[in-house]
Amino acid sequence: MRVSDKHQKITQAAIKVFARKGFFNARISDIAKEAKVADGTIYLYFNNKYDILISLFEEEIGKIILKTKLLLEKETHPVEMLMLFAKQHLNLLKEHRELVVVLQMELRQSNEFIQEYRNTKFVEYIDIVSEIIHKGQDEGVFRAEIMPGIIKRAYFGALDEMTRLWILSPQPHYTLDEAAVQICDVFLNGIVIK
């Protein structure tokens, strides 16, 4: 058995348990049980409970960034790229619901270490948006007075809030696609040169 197998099993178990119970209410023994390993085994792969959250975050967000960038390579038009980003972001919920819950909820702790970490990795993800905006401005498609550093966050925040809505309401009023279309509509309308 490769070392990474156990590591993976524990990470995946932690995602499930953190999503279900929250970081603080999750017990190491819950994760161990879910991963079908002994409690002590977890400490062969992680330094402590926080480390599991941090590692999980680092690895999974890395995968998402990679996947998103690959997807965007197929597009060249900034407008289409922003729409693709939105769809991809909202679609995470379908395929990785538990992970999204963890990213949404548990990474909001007012714990300096977590926040520092969250920021570093998130910036990489959000910067995908600012790069698209820059590209759009360079190509004369987006308004020059738009500040990518602000709008990348606004765009991400808007999508993120929609995600939160779906996580919390089991019976949402809107579909993911409707939301994606609406949000892109407003943002694009707001930033393109007409």
Place this chain on the structure above:
Amino acid sequence: MRVSDKHQKITQAAIKVFARKGFFNARISDIAKEAKVADGTIYLYFNNKYDILISLFEEEIGKIILKTKLLLEKETHPVEMLMLFAKQHLNLLKEHRELVVVLQMELRQSNEFIQEYRNTKFVEYIDIVSEIIHKGQDEGVFRAEIMPGIIKRAYFGALDEMTRLWILSPQPHYTLDEAAVQICDVFLNGIVIK
């Protein structure tokens, strides 16, 4: 000393402590110390630790909603109203930094009880936005195809993400006003009829 004094003192102390250490890492004795009361005194005013968070949330968000609505009464034009909402939301940070941290962080965590509670009161706040959008559509200022139920969340989410940035980075690249202006610019451009 009026009864409400102790209640107030504990609430304000809890905001400080929760903002500093997070809900789970905050100890009752921390709050008691900060409020300059005995540990047991807290239980004369609150049922348990959660109850402090819930009460705090209910009271403070109530004040914010009231204040925001009062402020908006002075405006009649939907565009101005949305801009006022944005400024007011971002300004909360200046006057009530610790409270905003608690609302941002601790009330987003995946505790069912908190989430359920949070939802009802939060909806009231966010609905201020959708009401403005409705009004704008009725007056023929905003595009009819905009769905207020989605855009209210997108708008709030965008502002909220900016707030988070300021909470986490002590030295932000942008001022609050810059951000407010930019976000309003994009959104309004995106939703007004030209």
Place this chain on the structure above:
Amino acid sequence: MRVSDKHQKITQAAIKVFARKGFFNARISDIAKEAKVADGTIYLYFNNKYDILISLFEEEIGKIILKTKLLLEKETHPVEMLMLFAKQHLNLLKEHRELVVVLQMELRQSNEFIQEYRNTKFVEYIDIVSEIIHKGQDEGVFRAEIMPGIIKRAYFGALDEMTRLWILSPQPHYTLDEAAVQICDVFLNGIVIK
């Protein structure tokens, strides 16, 4: 209002509360509520929680001893007297159920102070039995080889165990009178000279 009124009210309230919840699970505030006085008022009449139990015990057992002795004055024959004692003892349950529960249960704590107290007062009560046995032996009715110091306890213990049965089982198989008759029958048969 006489001082003793408050004292009485608290004592009676304590009997009810101790019977219902047990000494340790009873709170001073429960007793205060039941007695319709403030918590602090209790400390004007009693030194502490144990003191309530002790006082209650001393006063109530005193009343019982007095009542029992008065009743026995009407009888002269040792056999009849023992039977009367038994009936009287078992009858306490009917008229003072809560008090009997407290005496039965709460005075069994392995608390030296309580036990010492219990012993002193109880001896006075149980000695009523040994005095009757002595009298019976002097009159040639009871066997001389019977040791009153042992049999008084056996007799009391037998009756006491029946009491416990009624306290614990809401639907007992036997009536109080049946039990009294049976126990007297056996004991008297066992100690009289035939």
Place this chain on the structure above:
Amino acid sequence: MRVSDKHQKITQAAIKVFARKGFFNARISDIAKEAKVADGTIYLYFNNKYDILISLFEEEIGKIILKTKLLLEKETHPVEMLMLFAKQHLNLLKEHRELVVVLQMELRQSNEFIQEYRNTKFVEYIDIVSEIIHKGQDEGVFRAEIMPGIIKRAYFGALDEMTRLWILSPQPHYTLDEAAVQICDVFLNGIVIK
């Protein structure tokens, strides 16, 4: 170390501590210290403080019942059997003083859970007496009008009260054997057919 070792160590420690301080005044840390384990270890073997008392009771009374029944198998005459029961009951004090204190004191207190539990196992013990009485009646040795259901309790109560005396007075006036002989004398005299 076998699992049962820790369980046994904790049980025996609990008996000592409960006997010394009483159930409510005994702290978990007292038991842990006495058992030479960590506080938390206790919770690997017991659910809570009550559970220790209940388990202890179940196990120990079970042993006593077994031992008593084995002992009685050697006798066939009802009179001898009752005498043997009495001796055995009073002898428990010599060999298991602390356990007897717990059974006498702590398990008589008005906790509903304990009472309910106590009843079932205790009945099994006391029923040893009623079975002997039945046997004696069947064999025409004991009077037919004796009600075993009542007299079993009277007999037990008489012995139990003697036990209490020895627990409380370090310097008793009578020996255990004297007491056993006297009580059996009276009871047997009272129930045999002459």
Place this chain on the structure above:
DNA sequence: GATGAATGAGCTTTCATTCAT
């Protein structure tokens, strides 16, 4: 005397982490 808000010591229980096997 009477009140009841305030106190804070005290205790059960949990659970992240360790380490002997």
Place this chain on the structure above:
DNA sequence: GATGAATGAAAGCTCATTCAT
């Protein structure tokens, strides 16, 4: 590497008692 029994620090909460009013 893997285990899981054992650890013990830590904290939420209770409640007898006090004392200013």
